[in-house]
Amino acid sequence: MYRRLQPPPAETVTINVDGQDVSVAAGDSVAAAVLTLDLLPTRTSHISGTPRAPLCMMGVCFECVMEIDGVLNRQACLVPVREGMRIRRQHGVATGTS
Numbered sequence: 468m469y470r471r472l473q474p475p476p477a478e479t480v481t482i483n484v485d486g487q488d489v490s491v492a493a494g495d496s497v498a499a500a501v502l503t504l505d506l507l508p509t510r511t512s513h514i515s516g517t518p519r520a521p522l523c524m525m526g527v528c529f530e531c532v533m534e535i536d537g538v539l540n541r542q543a544c545l546v547p548v549r550e551g552m553r554i555r556r557q558h559g560v561a562t563g564t565s
């Protein structure tokens with residue numbers, strides 16, 4: 468379980484994750500937002516289908532790839548949330564479903 472070390476900032480934005488609107492802290496990365504909301508896994512592996520989740524949070528491991536605003540395979544740990552952002556978890560081979 469992921470938790471903050473400090474209280475979240477007062478400002479929030481609304482993003483949409485897999486069709487569900489959620490309120491998250493402004494300034495968080497997409498990966499931090501989905502971890503905070505416990506929306507795991509963020510993807511499943513291409514071959515075995517095993518559940519995956521953000522790991523390094525600094526752009527190295529690629530475990531956090533998600534579809535963000537219609538663009539597949541974005542590293543969610545490197546993208547800050549913004550109002551109205553649309554995010555989809557990727558399952559298996561990314562095929563561009565939006």
Ligand code: FES
Pocket residue numbers: 498520521522523524525526527528529530531532542543544545
């Ligand atoms: S969490 Fe490792 S690249 Fe995003």
